Amino acid sequence: MYMNTLRKRSFQIYADHIRPYKGRVFLSWIFLLFAQIIGLVPPLLYKRFVNILSSGTSMDTDISMLVRIILLVVVVYIVMNICYRIAEYVVVHYVARIMADLNQTCFAYLHRHSHQFFSNNFAGALVKKVNRFVNSFRVLFDSFYWDLHGVVVRIIVATCVLAFLNIWLGVILFVWSILFIFVAFLFIKKKLVWDVQKADQDSVVTGVLADTIANETNVKFFVGSSREYARFETETRTQQYLQERSWMVNYWLNVAQGVLLLLVEFCMMYYAVQLWRQGLLTIGDFVLIQSYMFAIIAHVWDVSHIMRRLYEGFADAEEMAEIFETPHEIVDVKRATTLVVPRGEIVFDDVSFQYHATRTIIEQFNLTILPGQRVALVGHSGAGKSTIVKLLLRSHDVTAGKLMIDNQKISHVTLESLWQHVSYVPQDPILFHRTLMENIRYGKPDATDEEVMEAARLAHAHEFIESFPEKYDTYVGERGVKLSGGERQRVAIARAILKNSPILILDEATSSLDSESERLIQDALQNLMKKKTVIVVAHRLSTVMSMDRILVIEEGKIVEDGSHKQLLRKKNGFYKKLWNIQAGTFIM
Known part of the structure; x- marks a missing residue:
């Protein structure tokens, strides 16, 4: 029930982001539908082609008709490809925009969570969930739009054409297609259980890896490599077990599908031969049946892969959907006012x-x-x-x-x-992996370079910044690791000086x-504290x-x-x- 809720939530979020582009979606769908339908016309033309060859009529008449059929096949393929390319051109643009919108939505929602939320979640795991959520949209869209849609169209059209030849040919193909899809659904549904657990375990493995990398100094100097390796090995072994269980379900699905393919090929050909013996089918009809059989079998076989991608996409999407289902702890009340601080x-x-x-x-x-x-x-x-x-x-x-x-x-x-x-300088300031100029200017985005440098002087940061070859354009590394603790602290103080808040x-x-740096900075702090x-x-x-x-x-x-x-x-x-x-x- 909970998984269904998360899946619905994923669909809702995706649908909300597709809605602004519904006109383009409909346009691309029309061209795609036409391309898929017209793609089933060549077997009908080949049927006519073979019947002419086997008819024994005048050679001159046959050649003229055969040339017209060949030209018609070429035209059909040209039109089909043009329709596919138009659909693809439209899709490329709006899918890229939707993915960008999803990234921005995830960014905004995550950053509205409280400090406690981020304390309880690995940064690496959160980043991976966002990436998976956005990528799963592409996977789900491609699976539904390009793959599953094509399978459904081909089954319907091929069933109708074969039913026109003989109702039982259409019935056999349609019933087999439904049975094949149902069997794939049962196996993939079972596989989803393992995929969801593996997706969760992937996040754990990523989080542990990111945590040890962030703490590489502690790992080295506390001689914790063997302990961390043992912990990581335990998590990766669990990941391995879940992956193997998932793949074994897939193995037995392939076995079942192989049996079903042999069954439908035998039934269709056996029944077609009986109809031919009764004079109800021509040689061209055999070509038509076999062409559609190959097309349907190839695409229906892909149904299992499509469903696997769908379920894997859902599993990835549900991780982030769970975060979207987590309400923000600290939020603005209705009709919240703007704080004014005159005193x-x-x-x-x-x-x-x-x-x-x-x-x-x-x-x-x-x-x-x-x-x-x-x-x-x-x-x-x-x-x-x-x-x-x-x-x-x-x-x-x-x-x-x-x-x-x-x-x-x-x-x-x-x-x-x-x-x-409020200006806040924490005990252990974390800096952006940006330049020193950008980090200090974060306190006042519209500050001039001169204002940034003045704030750095007051915080006694200007001296060490000027010692770098790139000076204020020096990148500080992830979390500011290229700077010492004291240097990071002075950059944070410079940022607070620039912000100049009343509290x-x-x-x-x-x-x-150190003692010398503290002595230098006390005067700067005294100036910073005035009238605050x-x-x-x-x-x-x-x-x-x-x-x-x-x-x-x-x-x-x-x-x-x-x-x-x-x-x-x-x-x-x-x-x-x-x-x-x-x-x-x-x-x-």
């Missing part, structure tokens, strides 16, 4: 948040951050600091309570307007910097000494609140203990 006040009002309704991270959390205030969140790992940031960014929605910016509930404003007013979030933004509401998540207390407020978070609650000096005056305070532990490493 930058942030209020957490009795906010609670749970993961999967089982693990409470934050409960009845209250916090007011005044406009232009710089607030640091410190505490042990897992205390809830990053969760507070994710709630503000709406990577998650609050379970209870209200989260407001300038008296506007962020759940009632559009996500795009929320993100436009700034720094999530361990200087954690990847700032939230800084930090473990290194040296980065938060100048904050207006420092909040110590423990188990999702604020246990201490004050400036650096105020918190140090608390004798047994949590912040003071952390300070004493880290004091020896600070740059004063």
Whole structure:
């Protein structure tokens, strides 16, 4: 039942994308239909040709008639090919456009999913599902449009022509065709079970491979090659087993089809001979019957291959259809308004948040951050600091309570307007595999080159960028792997400087910097923070000494609140203990 739902969903998506091109689809179908019908005319002409040769009439009359038949056959083939080429020309253009539209639809739908969705799915597996979904449209379209349609037309036309010669010839051919297709359907339906499992396993294998490639440094330096190989071998062995099961079903299908072909050839020829002995068929009729038999057998034999492609296409499409059936977790409410941030006040009002309704991270959390205030969140790992940031960014929605910016509930404003007013520098920034200029300009797409360079100077990134041979046109590699951690961090800070949003979030933004880089960047951050509401998540207390407020978070609650000096005056305070532990490493 679930598979049927996914199949219907796939059909619905494909149909929605075909609809804008329905005029072109109909035009190409008319030419295709005419070409397939006219392609069955030559056997009728050959029948006449053979009958003339075997008639024993005047040689001059025969030659004249034979030449006319040959010329007519040539004309038929020319017209047929012209119709096929016109149909193909039209199809090439609209199928390419539909595939591009499908790619864009998948892209848009995926990127509306929440951060949690991408945390739970391999990037490589998602990419492969999109590619399979788009490619399956081409496979399904070709199978239905070019192949299955041709089989149906040929069976109908050939059955009607043979039935005109003798009703039982038409009945035998038609019944056999239905039986052949039914047997193919039974086998292919069984094969689909294995194909679906194999498609799922293909995604697992791809995901494991992509994960190990992305973590190649960990694999090497933690001596994990043998463990990862064993894991990958287990998954590929499962993939191998599923592939073998699928192919064995196909093997027995070929055996059954071979038996059915022998059966229909014997029945048709035996019955035709009986009719010939009774004087009801001519030699030309035998040529006609055999020509249609060869044409039908060749195309009906292809039905199994067509159905296999159809089911494989459906199996591939259903993977992505399942994602389309997965609703977006974080969406704009109806009539969501555009966030306006004239001041930058942030209020957490009795906010609670749970993961999967089982693990409470934050409960009845209250916090007011005044406009232009710089607030640091410190505490042990897992205390809830990053969760507070994710709630503000709406990577998650609050379970209870209200989260407001300038008296506007962020759940009632559009996500795009929320993100436009927030600059975010994560702990481990990931860059696009593009140039440094493009990565920094991502914060402000219409920025000039001079503005990009100025932002890089403020983030102390300009110096190392200028050291590259290609300078700002240097490609950073996938995820920015060609840069050091500190360099990536400074590029991310430059991007945030360029964006210049009224609210700034720094999530361990200087954690990847060495002491010298951190010293250089502190001045840039001080300039960046001016006239902004700032939230800084930090473990290194040296980065938060100048904050207006420092909040110590423990188990999702604020246990201490004050400036650096105020918190140090608390004798047994949590912040003071952390300070004493880290004091020896600070740059004063």
